[in-house]
Amino acid sequence: MFVLELSYTAPLEAVDAALEAHVAWLDEQYAAGTFLASGRKNPRDGGVILAVADDRARIEEIAAGDPFVTAGVCAYRVTEFVATKTAPGLERYRETPG
Template sequence: MFVLELTYTAPLEDVDAVLEAHVAWLDEQYERGVFLASGRKNPRDGGVILAVAEDRGRVEEIAAGDPFVTAGVCAYRVTEFVATKTAPGLERYRETSG
């Protein structure tokens, strides 16, 4: 499982100019089963996405396609972790460390 932390690198008006495309991109990732949760940070200086994928390279490839990235308004930090405990609704994503 992966935590993707977005940090805005441009003024909010530049971020907002790309927001509609970013939300459409998020919707695509949810439809593909890659994203489990997402939202803005508070204060609004970026966002957080909880994702699942076969490996880190795939997650980084997906993040590179975010319109926020292609427009140059945010940077990503990707953290991989082993989800050994989850809420019941997420139990299919539980892993055991190898």
């Protein structure tokens, strides 16, 4: 499982100009089963996405396609972790440490 932390690198006006395309991209990732949760940070200086994929390279490829990235308004920090405990609705994503 992965935590993707977005940090805005441009003024909010520039972020907002790319927001519609970013939301459409999010919708595609939810439909593909990659994203589990997402939202803005408070204060609004970026966002957070909880995601699943086979490996880090795939997550980095997906993040590189974010319209926020291609517009140059955000940078990603990707953290991989082993989800050994989850809420019941996420139990299929639980992993055994290896």
